Amino acid sequence: MQDVLAVTTVVVVGMLVGVEFAVSAFVNPIFDRLPTESGIAARSDGARVLGRVMPFWYIGSVVLGAVWTALAWGGEGAAQAAAATGLLLVSVVMSVLLLVPIASRSATWSSTAPPADWKEQSKRWDRYHVVRVGVIVLAFALFAVALALA
Structure with missing residues (x-):
């Protein structure tokens, strides 16, 4: 069961990355x-x-990581799985606080009457997104290490 969960988590987080x-x-x-x-x-x-899909994917990844960590607690790879889950949680907090507000506004933009600062908002979202990608890449790497150790 734990092996299936570990592989599933790595695959789901890998696709997210x-x-x-x-x-x-x-x-x-x-x-x-x-x-x-x-x-x-x-x-x-x-x-x-x-915006309709990613919240489920991110939260689902955190849940998978948390369950894997709980099942593996005290065993090989548990610390890496816990750290990876923590990083995914950081990515969710980043998303809610930094990226979602900009994305929610951009979802309503009209190509015929965009806001005056649409380029600045897009560039800000892109910068935050690059940081978030770095966080989830590190989480994925830690999950892969945890799987190898398990």
């Missing part, structure tokens, strides 16, 4: 190269679509 890395490294830079109206529409649509 992949999606978030792709947004940071490829998707948003592509959106930024589109004509202004198209770029705003793309970011707005991305915020709406991912």
